[in-house]
Amino acid sequence: MIPKSHPRATSLLIREKLVEGFDNGLVAKEGLIAYGRGETFDYLLGEKTTKNAKKAIKAAALALILAKSPVISVNGNIAALCAKEIVQLARIVDAKIEVNLFYSDKKRKQNIARLLKKKGAKEILGLDLKSSRRISDLDSPRRVVDKDGIYAADTVLVPLEDGDRTLALKKAGKQVITFDLNPLSRTAQTADITMVDNVVRGLKDLIKECKKLEKNPENIQFNNKRNLSEAINEIRKNLSRRARYA
Amino acid sequence: MIPKSHPRATSLLIREKLVEGFDNGLVAKEGLIAYGRGETFDYLLGEKTTKNAKKAIKAAALALILAKSPVISVNGNIAALCAKEIVQLARIVDAKIEVNLFYSDKKRKQNIARLLKKKGAKEILGLDLKSSRRISDLDSPRRVVDKDGIYAADTVLVPLEDGDRTLALKKAGKQVITFDLNPLSRTAQTADITMVDNVVRGLKDLIKECKKLEKNPENIQFNNKRNLSEAINEIRKNLSRRARYA
Numbered sequence: 001m002i003p004k005s006h007p008r009a010t011s012l013l014i015r016e017k018l019v020e021g022f023d024n025g026l027v028a029k030e031g032l033i034a035y036g037r038g039e040t041f042d043y044l045l046g047e048k049t050t051k052n053a054k055k056a057i058k059a060a061a062l063a064l065i066l067a068k069s070p071v072i073s074v075n076g077n078i079a080a081l082c083a084k085e086i087v088q089l090a091r092i093v094d095a096k097i098e099v100n101l102f103y104s105d106k107k108r109k110q111n112i113a114r115l116l117k118k119k120g121a122k123e124i125l126g127l128d129l130k131s132s133r134r135i136s137d138l139d140s141p142r143r144v145v146d147k148d149g150i151y152a153a154d155t156v157l158v159p160l161e162d163g164d165r166t167l168a169l170k171k172a173g174k175q176v177i178t179f180d181l182n183p184l185s186r187t188a189q190t191a192d193i194t195m196v197d198n199v200v201r202g203l204k205d206l207i208k209e210c211k212k213l214e215k216n217p218e219n220i221q222f223n224n225k226r227n228l229s230e231a232i233n234e235i236r237k238n239l240s241r242r243a244r245y246a
Numbered sequence: 247m248i249p250k251s252h253p254r255a256t257s258l259l260i261r262e263k264l265v266e267g268f269d270n271g272l273v274a275k276e277g278l279i280a281y282g283r284g285e286t287f288d289y290l291l292g293e294k295t296t297k298n299a300k301k302a303i304k305a306a307a308l309a310l311i312l313a314k315s316p317v318i319s320v321n322g323n324i325a326a327l328c329a330k331e332i333v334q335l336a337r338i339v340d341a342k343i344e345v346n347l348f349y350s351d352k353k354r355k356q357n358i359a360r361l362l363k364k365k366g367a368k369e370i371l372g373l374d375l376k377s378s379r380r381i382s383d384l385d386s387p388r389r390v391v392d393k394d395g396i397y398a399a400d401t402v403l404v405p406l407e408d409g410d411r412t413l414a415l416k417k418a419g420k421q422v423i424t425f426d427l428n429p430l431s432r433t434a435q436t437a438d439i440t441m442v443d444n445v446v447r448g449l450k451d452l453i454k455e456c457k458k459l460e461k462n463p464e465n466i467q468f469n470n471k472r473n474l475s476e477a478i479n480e481i482r483k484n485l486s487r488r489a490r491y492a
Contacts, residue, residue, distance in 0.1 A: 019275045029265045032275060036282020037289075040428070182286070184485075236485050239430075239478050
């Protein structure tokens, strides 16, 4: 029970959603910790979608619309927090959905797939061992991907991704789009488009942008490294406002 | 299984220790997330004990030695990561140990007490309902403290504490010493002495300092707000090294 008077009650309530996802067999224990890491960056960013995040979201929307064979990679955390939005986005940009876990677990994969189907997804890739392929340069179980999904994709949206895998996906020639609250992470720095935003906020915005751009396509100038620098400076600015010795 | 080639393997291995603590019924699910929050600050601080942390550790050591009735407040995370060190420290500074949880749970309390006793603690407070007292100005279950422990203490070491409780302990007239990796948190800002350090490293250093100061007491100048500003600036410096757009 979180007391309502607690000044971080909202953040604690989102936290409870992830805990619920854990209780429902979607989220790994390590996923709870990883989420906490993101929470801190969100806190340092002011718990709002920043201007640079909006820029990246727009660029990501355009990239997803223009992609020939986009795939959305889903892990336990993103399923627990945004299952409905994942299915919506996949429908709008005509993307496939593939379950891919860092801490591999057959039962958890099935739970995630079941939830996504409940939210309206028709097909979930990544569960059938017969269609599994390996991407090179990767130690972890995450190197196993679906031949009809990530293996064949030109563009992969990897929300909340591990750095090793982002690198491997880049080496395999994919365009990589990611949500990562840590603008310094290897994933953030390696991806083509990094949305430094909380997925709970950012994915809703991404869906809106996709709908908008689908009707009125725009030409977008986007430089990921420059945009990440802006995100880092945002954190520094927020810190300096509080660092002054009074 | 964490691949050894992963560049964050060390951090991931400490994470596993907490997960183990979870499996052994010491750590709350929310504790896993809270730990992740700290991980990010540790990462931003360079995953090392900084100069300002060392200053605070020295000040904390002196305060604990000089205290008349010091108490160490123990929750699931600190028990999972540092049970042995908690017992060592309590012995050196003649402090009582009290189990006090944010997410209260009788079974978890007992598990924590059992582990501390296994590590050599003679008495663990906070388990006997008959000796419970309430500190005012606090909603959460954490307001329940032991009449022979925190209730009667002049100095309380609260590693990994909640902001509400730190405020309540201050209002109750206690000297509060804390470990908090977030130099901006209410706990960090409210406590008398805040060690901005990972408990896994910092508690070992605190024990060393206590042993040293016990033999050769020193006069120490310490200003917590100024020291916290230094911690914040450390993070800003680390961020700016990487923020430059190349």
